[in-house]
Amino acid sequence: MGFCFWVCFICLLNFYSLSFVSSQADASAEGTVFIDGKAPIGRIDDDFICATLDWWPPEKCDYGTCSWGLAGLLNLDLNKNLFLNAVKAFSPLKIRLGGTLQDKVIYDTDDNQLPCTSFVKNTSEMFGFTQGCLPMNRWDDLNSFFQKAGARVIFGLNALAGRTIAPDGSAVGAWNYTNAESFMQYTVDKNYTIHGWELGNELCGSGVGTRVSADQYAADTAALQSIVQKIYQNVDLKPLIITPGGFYDLDWFTEYIDKTTKSLDVVTHHIYNLGPGVDDHLVEKILDPSILEGVSGTFSGLHNIIKNSTTSAAAWVGEAGGAYNSGHNLVTNAFVFSFWYLDQLGMASKYDTKTYCRQSLVGGNYGLLNTTNFEPNPDYYSALLWHRLMGRNVLSTSFTGTDKIRSYTHCAKQSVSSSHMQLSSIVNPPFLGP
Structure with missing residues (x-):
């Protein structure tokens, strides 16, 4: 029997079970979905769907393939109606600005004494590129686009400023937030709305390229909170403090x-649980329930840490592209990838994850939009379907009969009679063109 994916869009007040037969060619299997509608097991944000924009320049290449083109934050074409309409269709879409190179970005505010130049490929540098700079006129243009699109912006700050890299690869010293503070002040002075400030990218645990200890990161987070409170003291809507934007590590996250x-x-x-994008067996992994289920330990582990702590912090997936190093053309941007993506959305919700940011909105081989012309890839419609239909309350759901069918249930986003099941789909996708 082939891999079957089934998502319930249901609003119920009591127990409900559904029996059905799934068949393909000469194989068939009976199964039962059991939904406990008495009380939610999780609650997601109304704007659960999120996507990322990255800093990678056109010279970012993986395994000889350069898939980013002009999709980086410094060179993305912000004047395409197709791009604008794709974001507006979510009303709103959370967009996280960040990625590997964010910890090498300086902001060209009044305090900056360095030349404001773009990233240059240099294999001897950490992450393969030199330091880059965000000009304030580009920041103005980006915010103009976000305002027109109705996006909610999460900005990833450079967390390596002021630190030195020790011989063992660790980043030593406190975060120097001088340039970040000046950048935040510029942002507030311009009346740009930021939904959240995120500190650092993949520096927790063993890190990627380098790492920061949990104790030091906690001190840096307190510093971020302090400057946000100072800069936003006269602003009614204060941004969220978000960290650490890296891979789950039980001991590090517990301490932090x-x-x-x-x-x-x-x-x-x-989350990049499928391994490298160069892998020729990605399709088999995407359709393997044991591979899909393997990442549940990350969701449940973080959920348990939060539940057993006095923190009021919520869990988000800040970046997830499935296969790292830019994904795989004709796989991570094709229909088959929705089996991974929709399962991830369902599993994340099940463990009370509030927001899920897909890598990427555009760029690499895993963008929701095509890098060259902004045409939607299949997962764009998967994301939009979820955004329009799946309500905030997550219900306990189990399936018996075969491990090839994975099921998740939410109360419907639009209120419906509690005695009816709503199984819906987008019959007419939105027109995104000019």
């Missing part, structure tokens, strides 16, 4: 969360 109970709003982690 215990030390940030008064300074942290959102704890973010990243």
Whole structure:
């Protein structure tokens, strides 16, 4: 029997079970979905769907393939109606600005004494590129686009500023937030709305490229909270404090969360559970229920840490592209990838994850939109379907009969009679063109 994916869009007040037969060619299997509608097991944000924009320049290449083109934050074409309409269709879409190079970005505010130049490929540098700079006129243009699109912006700050890299690869010293503070002040002075400030990218646990200890990161988070409170003291809507934006590590996250109970709003982690994009067996992995289920330990582990702590912080997936190093053309941007993506959305919700940020909105081989022309890839419609139909309350759901069918249930986003099941789909996708 082939892999079957089934998502329930249901609003119920009591127990409900559904029996059915699934068949393909000469194989068939009976199964039962059991939904406990008495009380939710999780509650997601109304704007659960999130996507990322990255800093990678066109010279970012993986395994000889350069898939980013002009999709980086410094060179993305913000004047395409197709791009604008794709974001507006969500009303709103959370967009996280960040990625590997964010910890090498300086902001060209009044305090900056360095030349404001773009990233340059240099294999001897950490992450393969030199330091880059965000000009304030580009920041103005980005915010103009976000305002027109109705996006909710999460900005990833450079957390390596002021640190040195020790011989063992660890980042030593406190975060120097001078340039970040100046950038935040510029942002507030311009009346740009930021939904959240996120500190650092993949520096927790063993890190990627380098790492910061949990104790130091907690101190840096407190510093971020302090400057946000100062800069936004006369602003009614204050942004969220978000960290650490890296891969889950039980000991590191436990210590960090215990030390940030008064300074942290959102704890973010990243997921690339399918391995490298160059893998020729990605399709088999995507359709293997044991591979899909393998990442549940990350969700449940972080959920348990938060539940057993005094923190009020919520869990988000801050970046998830499935296959790292830019994904795989004709796989992570094709229909088959929705089996991974929709399962991830369902599993994340099941463990009370509030927001899920897909890597990427555009860029690499895993974008919701095509890098060259902004045409939607299949997962764009998967994301939009979820956004329009799946309500905030997550219900306990189990399936018996075969491990090839995975099921998740939410109360419907639009209220329906409690005695009816709503199985819906987008029959007419929105027109996104000019």
